[in-house]
Amino acid sequence: MLIDVPVVSLPRVVIVGGGFAGIQLVKHLHGKFQVVLIDKTNFHTFQPLLYQVATAGIEPDSIVFPLRKLFKGYRHFHFRMATATGIKRNEKTLCTSIGDIRYDYLVIAAGSDTNYFGMEKLMANSMPMKSVSEALDLRSCILQNFEKALITSDPGERERLMTYVIAGGGPTGVELAGALAELKRHVLPKDYPELDFRQMEIHLVEGAPRVLAAMDKISSEKSQGFLEKLGVYVWTNMRVTDYDGKTVTANGEKRFETSTLIWAAGVSGNTLPGLDPKNARRDGRIPVDEFCRVKETDSIFAVGDIAYMEEQAWPSGHPMVAQVAIQMGKLAAENIIRSAQKKTMKAFAYKNKGSMATIGRNKAVAEIKNWKSQGFIAWMIWMFVHLMSIVGFRNRVVVLFNWVISYLNYDRGMRLIIRPFRSRKEQKEHGSNQ
Numbered sequence: 001m002l003i004d005v006p007v008v009s010l011p012r013v014v015i016v017g018g019g020f021a022g023i024q025l026v027k028h029l030h031g032k033f034q035v036v037l038i039d040k041t042n043f044h045t046f047q048p049l050l051y052q053v054a055t056a057g058i059e060p061d062s063i064v065f066p067l068r069k070l071f072k073g074y075r076h077f078h079f080r081m082a083t084a085t086g087i088k089r090n091e092k093t094l095c096t097s098i099g100d101i102r103y104d105y106l107v108i109a110a111g112s113d114t115n116y117f118g119m120e121k122l123m124a125n126s127m128p129m130k131s132v133s134e135a136l137d138l139r140s141c142i143l144q145n146f147e148k149a150l151i152t153s154d155p156g157e158r159e160r161l162m163t164y165v166i167a168g169g170g171p172t173g174v175e176l177a178g179a180l181a182e183l184k185r186h187v188l189p190k191d192y193p194e195l196d197f198r199q200m201e202i203h204l205v206e207g208a209p210r211v212l213a214a215m216d217k218i219s220s221e222k223s224q225g226f227l228e229k230l231g232v233y234v235w236t237n238m239r240v241t242d243y244d245g246k247t248v249t250a251n252g253e254k255r256f257e258t259s260t261l262i263w264a265a266g267v268s269g270n271t272l273p274g275l276d277p278k279n280a281r282r283d284g285r286i287p288v289d290e291f292c293r294v295k296e297t298d299s300i301f302a303v304g305d306i307a308y309m310e311e312q313a314w315p316s317g318h319p320m321v322a323q324v325a326i327q328m329g330k331l332a333a334e335n336i337i338r339s340a341q342k343k344t345m346k347a348f349a350y351k352n353k354g355s356m357a358t359i360g361r362n363k364a365v366a367e368i369k370n371w372k373s374q375g376f377i378a379w380m381i382w383m384f385v386h387l388m389s390i391v392g393f394r395n396r397v398v399v400l401f402n403w404v405i406s407y408l409n410y411d412r413g414m415r416l417i418i419r420p421f422r423s424r425k426e427q428k429e430h431g432s433n434q
Ligand SMILES: Cc1cc2nc3c(=O)[nH]c(=O)nc-3n(C[C@H](O)[C@H](O)[C@H](O)COP(=O)(O)OP(=O)(O)OC[C@H]3O[C@@H](n4cnc5c(N)ncnc54)[C@H](O)[C@@H]3O)c2cc1C
Pocket: 016, 017, 018, 019, 020, 021, 022, 038, 039, 040, 041, 043, 044, 045, 046, 047, 048, 049, 050, 051, 082, 083, 084, 085, 109, 110, 111, 112, 129, 130, 171, 172, 270, 303, 304, 305, 306, 320, 321, 322, 323, 325
């Protein structure tokens, strides 16, 4: 079955994924091609603030934006909510959950997902945080833990419920650990006065010798210092190797008793079957040439997290961050236009605008070219950059409003268990989580 879209005289570009890269493509191809955007959700997600949804700081609605609304009024643009399932290269056709669609150009911008490196037990028992629904599950899980801790008569069980282990000391792990520590300090003791919050422990476990390993050493040291000041236990040179739902094992010997392991230790590309298997990578990323074109194809491009490109300054590929996705999305659009006009395509050159991470109130680290900052100024920059990057004016206003209120009254307003979380084991016993 073919997906029904009007046949027009313009060539057709099919894009898989309305993330940071996908929305740039639609904007830059608009008017020059018929553009069909396929996404399994009907919204764009601003992933950098998922951790604030998970820790009850902001509502999920303010970090997502409906894709149909984003491209309202675009001529020759069609959105279809569907999951892409494969590519028939010889027929220039994309297969999806609602049917097939032919393309003149195909762009894969499907991003990445949590990578458990084949550790099945870890996957079954830990909490990921890569989508809005996973962030909401985590929020419910955290709050349910305290409700359970309040009623259990088993002290060991209570300690497990109040202990959090986060695997992965990159920006996601660091930001989540900081936000949990602030919940412990300012919010939860007011909600649960009968619990002794000295029992609540937050452990951040990182395999590299330092947290935020992709940043400068000074940013790593400073952020570790900020976390420790907030009461987070930071473990470096330590890899989580197993978790059975009760005990986390790290480096094969260290044990943490916890009911919640949050997995922020790796991602892999959401690749699609149908590409040349000899180019397949273990991390699911798709190797592309300097034009963002999938190797050994002439009309398939891959951009953003899913694309693996070696550039002279980035011999092991680019970091999986929003700026790379945005810049690749723009360049791929330009190269598709050039290709259609039979012009030479342009090579990608990543302009690193800097990196930053926040640890908590007045505490962040930022690196912009050679300038490095830690503390309040970095925190202000972090807030400004993130606020301006959120899609939608209303969303920016709502997030700013929440931040100001939280700053003034040390509160987190979204402490709601709207959709109770059930572990995979509970779902098996009692039916799905929905
Ligand atoms: C918790 C977290 C925090 C982060 N913090 C930062 C940060 O502070 N700064 C930063 O620069 N980066 C950050 N990142 C990384 C950044 O969000 C990604 O690099 C960026 O989203 C990649 O953009 P993309 O367009 O490649 O993919 P995405 O934005 O992930 O978009 C992919 C889209 O494809 C869709 N999709 C996937 N598979 C299919 C399929 N088979 N069929 C149809 N649709 C599909 C998805 O629904 C999604 O809409 C963070 C990521 C996470 C998870």
